[in-house]
Amino acid sequence: MKKITAAGLNLHYGTFHALIDVSLGIEPNKITAMIGPSGCGKSTLLRVFNRMNDAIEGVRVAGNVELDGENILAYRDDEAIDILRRKVGMVFQRPNPFPLSVFENVAFGMRIHKLARGRELEDRVAESLKAVLLWDALKDKLKRSALSLTLEQRQRLCIARLIAVTPDVILLDEPCSSLDPVATLKIEELMLELKKRYTIIIVTHNMAQAARVSDETGFMLLGRLVEFGETSRIFTAPQAKETEEYITGRYG
Amino acid sequence: MKRLFDWIIERFIFLCGILAVIFVALIFLFLLREGVSFFGSYSPIKFVGGIYWYPTSDPPQFGIISLIVGSLFVTVLAACLAIPLGVATALFIAEIAPRWLKDVLKTVIELLAAIPSVVIGFIGMVTLVPLVRQALNLPTGLSAFSGALMLGFMALPTIVTISEDAIRTVPWSYKEGAIALGATRWQTMYRIILPAALPGILGAVMLGVGRVIGETMAVMMITGNAAHIPGSVFDPVRTMTATIAAEMGETVRGSPHYEALFAIGLVLFVITFIVNFTADTFLRKARR
Numbered sequence: 001m002k003k004i005t006a007a008g009l010n011l012h013y014g015t016f017h018a019l020i021d022v023s024l025g026i027e028p029n030k031i032t033a034m035i036g037p038s039g040c041g042k043s044t045l046l047r048v049f050n051r052m053n054d055a056i057e058g059v060r061v062a063g064n065v066e067l068d069g070e071n072i073l074a075y076r077d078d079e080a081i082d083i084l085r086r087k088v089g090m091v092f093q094r095p096n097p098f099p100l101s102v103f104e105n106v107a108f109g110m111r112i113h114k115l116a117r118g119r120e121l122e123d124r125v126a127e128s129l130k131a132v133l134l135w136d137a138l139k140d141k142l143k144r145s146a147l148s149l150t151l152e153q154r155q156r157l158c159i160a161r162l163i164a165v166t167p168d169v170i171l172l173d174e175p176c177s178s179l180d181p182v183a184t185l186k187i188e189e190l191m192l193e194l195k196k197r198y199t200i201i202i203v204t205h206n207m208a209q210a211a212r213v214s215d216e217t218g219f220m221l222l223g224r225l226v227e228f229g230e231t232s233r234i235f236t237a238p239q240a241k242e243t244e245e246y247i248t249g250r251y252g
Numbered sequence: 253m254k255r256l257f258d259w260i261i262e263r264f265i266f267l268c269g270i271l272a273v274i275f276v277a278l279i280f281l282f283l284l285r286e287g288v289s290f291f292g293s294y295s296p297i298k299f300v301g302g303i304y305w306y307p308t309s310d311p312p313q314f315g316i317i318s319l320i321v322g323s324l325f326v327t328v329l330a331a332c333l334a335i336p337l338g339v340a341t342a343l344f345i346a347e348i349a350p351r352w353l354k355d356v357l358k359t360v361i362e363l364l365a366a367i368p369s370v371v372i373g374f375i376g377m378v379t380l381v382p383l384v385r386q387a388l389n390l391p392t393g394l395s396a397f398s399g400a401l402m403l404g405f406m407a408l409p410t411i412v413t414i415s416e417d418a419i420r421t422v423p424w425s426y427k428e429g430a431i432a433l434g435a436t437r438w439q440t441m442y443r444i445i446l447p448a449a450l451p452g453i454l455g456a457v458m459l460g461v462g463r464v465i466g467e468t469m470a471v472m473m474i475t476g477n478a479a480h481i482p483g484s485v486f487d488p489v490r491t492m493t494a495t496i497a498a499e500m501g502e503t504v505r506g507s508p509h510y511e512a513l514f515a516i517g518l519v520l521f522v523i524t525f526i527v528n529f530t531a532d533t534f535l536r537k538a539r540r
Contacts, residue, residue, distance in 0.1 A: 052432060078436065085434035092432075096425035099448045108443070109433045161433065 001069070003028040003169060003199045004049060009063035011044060013056065018044050020223040022063075026169075026216075031191060031200040033214035033231065035207055037251060040220040042203045046171050048073075049201070050088040051081050067169070086113055089162030093174040095154035097146035097161075102129075102138055105146045105157055109165035128164040132156040132190060152183035159190065163198075170194065172202040176209065188213050207247060211235050219243045280521060287518040290511035299515060305479040305490075307499065307509045314512040316519070318481045322396070322489035323465060326475060329400030329485060330407060330464050335457055337404075338411030342453075345412070346419040347441055358416075365409035373470030376402040381474060390486050394476030397485045402470050407460035414459060418452020418538055419445060452538030458531030466524055468493040492516050 002025035011019035019041050026032050034042040047053045048065055051072065065073050067088065075081050086109070097105050106125045110116045116124050125142075129135040134156050138144070146157055155175060162170060172191070176184040191200055191213055204210050210217050211231060218228040219242070227234060227243045238244045245251060291299070294314055302315015345357050377394075380401060385393030422445050430440040446453070468491075476488020477498065496513050503510040 050432060052428075055431065082434040082436060085432055090432040092425065092428065094425060096423075096429045098426055098429060098444055100444075108430070108435075112433070112435045112439045112443070158429070161429075165433065 001028075002026055003068065004201075005064075005066045006045075006048070007064040009045075009048065009065060010061070011041075011048065011053065012060045014058040018223055019048070022220075022223075022225045024218060024225055024228050026199060026201060028199045029195055029197075030215040031195050031202060031213055033210035033217045034201065034203045034220060035205070035210050035217060035246075036220035036226075037246065038205065039222075041223045042218075042220050043173055045220070046090075046173055046201060046203050049169065049171055050085050050090055051075070052085075052090065054081070082113075086165050087167050088169040088171060089165070089167040090171045090173065091155065091158050091162065091175045093177045095151055095158050095178065097149070097154050097157050099145065099147060101143045102146050102149070102157065103142040106160050106164050109161060113165060115165060124164055128160040131163050131194070132160040134160060152179055152186065155179065155183075155187060156190070159194075163194075167198065169199045169201065172200065174203055174205060176204075176206070184209070207235075219246060221246070283514055283518045283521055286511060286514035290508065290515045293508060294512070299512070300519075303481065305495070307503075307512065312508060312512075314508070314515075316492065316516060318479050319490055319492045319495055319516065320519075321481050322475070322479070323491040323493070325396040325482060325485060325489055326399045326403060326471065326491055327461060327464050329396060330403035331457070331461055333400060333404035334407040334411055334460060334464075338408050338456070338460065339415050339453060341408075341412045342415035342419055342456075343441060343446070346416050347437070347445065358413075361409045361412050364405075365413075369406060369467055370469040370473075372402055372406060373473035376470060377473045388486065392476060392488060394474060394488050395486045396475060396482055396489045399471050399475035399489070399491075400485070402474055403464045403467055406467065406470065407464050410463055411456050411460040414456030414535075415449070415453045418449040418456065421452070421538075422448045449538070451534045455531045455533075455535035455538060458527055458534065462524055462527045462531060465527065466493060466520070468497045472497055492520050496520075 004026040005024070007023045009019055009022040010017070022041075022045060034045060036042050044053065048061065049067070049072075053059045053061065061073055063073065064071055067084070072084055075084060098108060100108070103125055106128050107121055110121055110124060126135060126139070129138060134153060137153070138149075146154065149157060155178075159170070176187055179187065188209065191202070194200060195215075202210075202214065214231045216229065217231045217234045219226045219234065219238075219240070221242050227238060227240045234243065235247060238247060299314055299316060300320075301317060302313060303317050304313040304315045305318055306313040341357070341361075345354055349357060376398065381393035381398050383393065384390065384395070384398050384401075426444050426448060427440055430444050435443070471491050472494040475491065475494065477490045477494060478488040479490040479495070480487075482489045496516055499509070500513055503513065
């Protein structure tokens with residue numbers, strides 16, 4: 001069963017039709033990459049999955065988007081949406097740790113959702129930091145401000161922050177755009193490790209990254225999902241002409 | 253030729269900037285000169301430590317403790333009223349209010365700041381004071397409490413405007429991160445936004461307090477002008493500012509009383525300077 005399915009998804013920003021009849025299915029415990037030129041709607045699509053578009057004025061969404069069989073577009077009640085955001089976490093392009101200590105950053109999600117306290121909280125913070133390979137570097141520096149970390153560490157911290165609340169899905173919106181190639185590679189390794197436990201969807205404008213890291217890839221253009229399928233096939237034998245042109249660098 | 257013109261303009265602008273510093277320094281020196289000669293004939297310890305302010309008795313007593321306490325009472329109480337209300341209002345405007353309400357509130361608060369303090373004092377004297385007297389069954393409504401109410405009201409615009417600024421400049425990325433984790437609006441506000449905006453808010457509070465300490469007319473009209481150490485907030489008090497304003501017109505130039513008032517001015521100057529300096533430090537930290 002697919003983790004997330006979308007059927008006939010249409011999204012408007014005011015009069016601008018940003019997502020046009022998008023339908024797809026995301027496999028659990030796999031990495032799905034969304035690629036496409038700037039403005040094609042891939043970030044917008046990502047934000048549908050955790051209802052982050054709600055904060056934008058003038059947004060209208062229509063269609064059906066299901067997470068584990070439940071239509072998340074139908075949620076009207078704030079509490080349900082908050083729970084959705086716990087289950088579907090998001091990592092942003094520019095790492096955005098809170099202006100708090102490393103410990104408090106990771107503990108934040110658990111505190112607001114009242115998931116753990118005291119000893120258990122500390123243990124889970126440690127586990128999350130271990131999962132993103134920050135524990136050894138920071139175990140004696142948990143009280144340090146998160147703003148004193150390097151960009152790569154900050155991005156890992158943001159991922160640790162999500163993991164601490166045991167999500168099902170992790171959304172990554174161009175997570176390596178702000179990072180250098182070495183850091184990028186390390187984060188990619190982390191993603192490959194994480195997919196064993198989580199479903200991962202990554203938006204990237206870096207085709208090579210999509211090819212390296214993902215199991216399935218979707219190509220979007222001007223609001224439409226042009227093609228979707230196994231990554232190796234998309235990159236070697238794309239069916240749509242637009243896909244082929246994008247992949248060979250005709251435009252981007 | 254253009255070089256020369258540039259040079260002249262730069263020097264001129266520099267001069268204008270320096271002038272501000274010079275004025276402040278001159279004022280300070282003037283106060284110092286008039287006040288310090290006072291300490292020649294009257295012990296500074298008796299001045300700062302003395303309880304009784306009886307300038308017209310024989311021999312005159314110039315103890316300003318009751319005045320300092322008066323100023324303190326009124327200021328602290330006003331702060332206790334204005335700070336929670338001000339910060340809450342700022343939060344409301346910055347985070348919760350819909351666009352149209354935001355604009356209305358900001359305009360109203362700016363209007364509040366424009367009301368002359370003597371007008372506020374007058375209105376307070378005529379409406380608030382009798383109300384306080386009746387509602388709380390006091391011998392008089394002229395008290396530190398009434399003064400604090402009006403002064404809190406006057407400090408509100410400053411606190412609200414600058415706090416709101418500080419709250420608004422908290423980076424959106426922090427809020428986005430919190431919301432994406434499933435935080436409610438309130439959780440985002442008190443766990444992320446307020447701590448992040450704290451330096452700015454503290455700066456706003458100090459500026460508001462600075463305004464209150466220096467307030468004269470309204471205070472004179474409302475606090476009762478009794479130069480004694482108050483037993484409760486409902487007693488009349490006298491502030492340092494009111495003392496200077498009330499008595500300056502009646503002293504003989506060059507007399508000890510005259511000089512004593514300058515000495516009070518000196519104390520006020522120093523206090524206000526420290527408060528504003530602290531405020532500035534916080535605000536600079538916030539802007540970083």
